Amino acid sequence: MNNLKGTCIIGQSGGPTAVINASAYGAIKTALESPNITRVLGAAHGIVGVLNDILYDMGEEDPEELALLLNTPSSELGSCRYKLKDPEQNDSEYRKILEIFQKYDVRYFFYNGGNDSMDTCSKISRFMSKSGYDCRVIGIPKTIDNDLAGTDHCPGFGSAAKYIATSLMEIYKDSTVYDIGTITIVETMGRHAGWLAGSAGIAAAFGSGPDLVYLPEVSFNLDTFLLDCERLYRQNGKVLAVVSEGIKDKDGVFISEYGAKKNNRVDSFGHMQLGGLAAALAEVVKERTGAKVRGIELSLLQRCAAHIASQTDITEAFEAGKAAVEAAVSGQTGKMVAFKREDIDGKYAFRTILIPLEDAANHEKKVPLEWINENGNGVTQAFIDYALPLIQGEPDKALCSSLPRFAKLKKIRVSG
Structure with missing residues (x-):
C-alpha cells in the first residue's frame, strides 16, 4: 500500500563528502513535508546510532539551519564504518534494529553511503521483509570514489x-x-x-x-x-x-x-x-x-x-535525497537512487532512477580501459568529456566574517 504512515530514519555512513549533507537535507526536507511521514529522525553515526538508540528529532531543528546543510561538508549526523553480520549466521543485530523500528514506529529507512552502506541497506531490507515488518528501505548514493555500480556517477565525486x-x-x-x-x-x-x-x-x-x-x-x-x-x-x-x-x-x-x-x-x-x-x-x-x-x-x-564544491554536485546530491523519500512514499523499497545521464539539446542533464540494492552493494565501477591512454599514464578525452559536466557551477555559500558558515544542528535526542 502506498499510504503507509509512520516515522522515518535517515542515516549517513562511510567516508564523508563535500555534499553528503546536501543529500541529507534533500531527504529531511522532503520527509518533513510528506503527510505520510509522521516524524523525521536522524541516526547518530549511522546504523550504530540505530543499534544504540541514539536518534535526533529533525523536526526540532530550525529550518534556516537545516538549509545550511546544502553547503556544509562532512557528515553532520555522524558516520560510521560498521559492518553488520550476515543475518543468516547471526541475526541479533537485525532483531535489535527491528526492536528500535517498532519502538518508534519506523516505516521508512534511508541510508546514505557507498558500496558497503548499500550492503547494509540491502541486508536490513531483506530482514524486514522476511520478518513481515512493513518498512521501506531506500539507499542514497554517496562516494567521492565514484565506484558505485548501476549509476552514471555518484554525489560527492564532482566536487x-x-x-x-x-x-x-x-x-x-x-x-x-x-x-x-x-x-x-x-x-x-x-x-x-x-x-x-x-x-x-x-x-x-x-x-x-x-x-x-x-x-x-x-x-x-x-x-x-x-x-x-x-x-x-x-x-x-x-x-x-x-x-x-x-x-x-x-x-x-x-x-x-x-x-x-x-x-x-x-x-x-x-x-x-x-x-x-x-x-x-x-x-x-x-x-x-x-x-x-x-x-x-x-x-x-x-x-x-566545500569551499570549491561543484554546484552541479550539490544540486544532484539534494535531488538524490529527495528522490529517495518520494520513491519510498510511493511504495518502493529495496532500491537505491541512481543517476542516468542525458543529453538535452547538446547540454548535460540527468534524471534519477531506481536500481535494486543488490546491484550496487559490494560491486565496483571502474574507469573504462578505453578512457586510459595507451601508455597507461594518462586519461583520454572521453574521460574529460565524462567528468567535466560534473564539476560545473559555483555555490552561493553563507559566510561569516568571510569564512564559511556551516550548519550547527541542535541534535535533540528522542526518547521512546
Missing part, C-alpha cells in the same frame, strides 16, 4: 574532482616558480577505481596539469614510472605526476599495501588502509634522479573541500 583538478593546476603553477628542476608526485584517494586520479587529467586538458597520471585499472610498473620521470625531467626540467593510492603491480598487489600490511592498517570492513604512497615514491625517484622531489598526499581535503 572532489573539481578540487583535485584545481589543486593540480595550482601545484603546476607553483612548480614553475624556480629555475631549479623539481619532480612532484601527488597522491589521490581511490582504492580500486581511478576516477579521482583521472580527474587530475582535467587540469592537464586545460594546459596546467600533470604530465603523468596512474590509475589502479592499469598495472603499475616502477621501472617504467622511473623512466617516464627521467625522460620528462631531462626534457622539461620538471615533472608533475599523479598516482592513485590503489595502484597495483602486475601481481595485483597494492604498492601502498607493502607498508600497510607491515603496520597492520586494516579498517572494520577488512580493507587495507592505504596512503603514504606519494612520499614513498618520492624517495625512490630522488635516489634514481638526484632531483628535488616532493610527495604530496591530498588526503582528507579531497572529500571535505
Whole structure:
C-alpha cells in the first residue's frame, strides 16, 4: 500500500563528502513535508546510532539551519564504518534494529553511503521483509570514489574532482616558480577505481596539469614510472605526476599495501588502509634522479573541500535525497537512487532512477580501459568529456566574517 504512515530514519555512513549533507537535507526536507511521514529522525553515526538508540528529532531543528546543510561538508549526523553480520549466521543485530523500528514506529529507512552502506541497506531490507515488518528501505548514493555500480556517477565525486583538478593546476603553477628542476608526485584517494586520479587529467586538458597520471585499472610498473620521470625531467626540467593510492603491480598487489600490511592498517570492513604512497615514491625517484622531489598526499581535503564544491554536485546530491523519500512514499523499497545521464539539446542533464540494492552493494565501477591512454599514464578525452559536466557551477555559500558558515544542528535526542 502506498499510504503507509509512520516515522522515518535517515542515516549517513562511510567516508564523508563535500555534499553528503546536501543529500541529507534533500531527504529531511522532503520527509518533513510528506503527510505520510509522521516524524523525521536522524541516526547518530549511522546504523550504530540505530543499534544504540541514539536518534535526533529533525523536526526540532530550525529550518534556516537545516538549509545550511546544502553547503556544509562532512557528515553532520555522524558516520560510521560498521559492518553488520550476515543475518543468516547471526541475526541479533537485525532483531535489535527491528526492536528500535517498532519502538518508534519506523516505516521508512534511508541510508546514505557507498558500496558497503548499500550492503547494509540491502541486508536490513531483506530482514524486514522476511520478518513481515512493513518498512521501506531506500539507499542514497554517496562516494567521492565514484565506484558505485548501476549509476552514471555518484554525489560527492564532482566536487572532489573539481578540487583535485584545481589543486593540480595550482601545484603546476607553483612548480614553475624556480629555475631549479623539481619532480612532484601527488597522491589521490581511490582504492580500486581511478576516477579521482583521472580527474587530475582535467587540469592537464586545460594546459596546467600533470604530465603523468596512474590509475589502479592499469598495472603499475616502477621501472617504467622511473623512466617516464627521467625522460620528462631531462626534457622539461620538471615533472608533475599523479598516482592513485590503489595502484597495483602486475601481481595485483597494492604498492601502498607493502607498508600497510607491515603496520597492520586494516579498517572494520577488512580493507587495507592505504596512503603514504606519494612520499614513498618520492624517495625512490630522488635516489634514481638526484632531483628535488616532493610527495604530496591530498588526503582528507579531497572529500571535505566545500569551499570549491561543484554546484552541479550539490544540486544532484539534494535531488538524490529527495528522490529517495518520494520513491519510498510511493511504495518502493529495496532500491537505491541512481543517476542516468542525458543529453538535452547538446547540454548535460540527468534524471534519477531506481536500481535494486543488490546491484550496487559490494560491486565496483571502474574507469573504462578505453578512457586510459595507451601508455597507461594518462586519461583520454572521453574521460574529460565524462567528468567535466560534473564539476560545473559555483555555490552561493553563507559566510561569516568571510569564512564559511556551516550548519550547527541542535541534535535533540528522542526518547521512546
